[in-house]
Amino acid sequence: MKNGSVIRQGHIDTYTSFGTAAQWSEGKLVLNDGQTLRLIEDGTGAVSETIDLPHLMGATVTKDVYYNVEAVFKDVLLVRPLDTALLTLVNRTTGEQTLLYKELLSAERQLDVEQIDYMFPGDHIKFTKREGNMFTFTVNYLDGSKETVHTYTLPDSGE
Structure with missing residues (x-):
């Protein structure tokens, strides 16, 4: 909205996921309908980037496959395909x-x-933060075990 008027409208399909969908990335609104991710400039509503998620994820069948995007960065996305509910780090270039x-x-x-539990599928990994190339995640276990914190560092790209 700008000055009380709608300048860009979209929809989002909501699915069960353990992570929270990304809403903002570097000052841009993140709009994801489960298959197409759009980065929207705040204030103008202009689409600055469009990402075909099934194509990026290498899906050969796109019907009924949806993706929750939990973090958007210039170099990587954190994507949870909702058919598996497994959090995946995706290099946006390669x-x-x-x-x-x-x-x-x-x-x-x-x-x-x-060992898929159809009532509670997935890995139960929640993205917490990123500092440089280090990502921090929290894992909540359904068996009552104490929540754990883990880190993952992006491999050096060799550039």
Whole structure:
């Protein structure tokens, strides 16, 4: 809205996810309908960037596959495909994907995640913050175990 008038309108499909959808990125509004992510300039409503999420994620079938985007940065996105509910770090340039549960959880906890619970699917990993190349996540376990904090550092790109 600008001066009480709607300048850009969209919709979002809401799905169960353990993470919170990104709302802002570097001063731009994040609008995600589950398949198309748009970065909207605040005040003008101009679309500064559009990302085809199924294409970025390498999906060959896009019907009924939706993506919750939990963080947007210039170099990476944190995306949770809602068919698996597994938080994935995606390099925006190369499309390379890192399933974060495989990087953050013990082998035993990885097995728990891989044995799909249709009532509570996913890895239960929540993005907390980013400082430089280090990401911090919180994991809430459904078995009553104490919440844990984990960090993941982006590999050096070699540039």
